[in-house]
Amino acid sequence: MSKNKNNIAEGGTAHTTAPVQESPVNNPEFVDAAGLQSRFGIKRSLAYALLGEGAIRGVSLRRRSQTRGKRLFCVDSVRAYLNRQLESGPKAENERAKDRTRRFSKESRGGANNTQ
Numbered sequence: 070m071s072k073n074k075n076n077i078a079e080g081g082t083a084h085t086t087a088p089v090q091e092s093p094v095n096n097p098e099f100v101d102a103a104g105l106q107s108r109f110g111i112k113r114s115l116a117y118a119l120l121g122e123g124a125i126r127g128v129s130l131r132r133r134s135q136t137r138g139k140r141l142f143c144v145d146s147v148r149a150y151l152n153r154q155l156e157s158g159p160k161a162e163n164e165r166a167k168d169r170t171r172r173f174s175k176e177s178r179g180g181a182n183n184t185q
Contacts, residue, residue, distance in 0.1 A: 099128070099141040109147055116142060118169055124150050 097104070102113040111119075119125045126146040131138025 096144075098144060100144055101139065101141055105142050105147065108144075109151070111147070119150065122169075 100108060102116055105111045105116050106113070116125070116127075120127045120142070126143040127140055128143075129138045129140050
């Protein structure tokens, strides 16, 4: 019999009690938009909005003279952003969301000086 089966037969469990070790697999330094959504629930559009505001950091990897590349987001900056949100409370975030909506609305109409 294996050791686990003996352990179970004696009333023990087959589970380990060793702590989970940090590794690059479960604690990356950078993630793409899909990784940002799976880890933090932040979707691509919000990630780019936060990046544009300077609330989080990111880097674009691309070859010289290429227009397309791969955008990676710094996990530490995302964690810092989320911690700032916890400290400032929900009212402050609601105001920032309203500001983002107003800016987006103006940009989609062609700016504040658009006369229709």
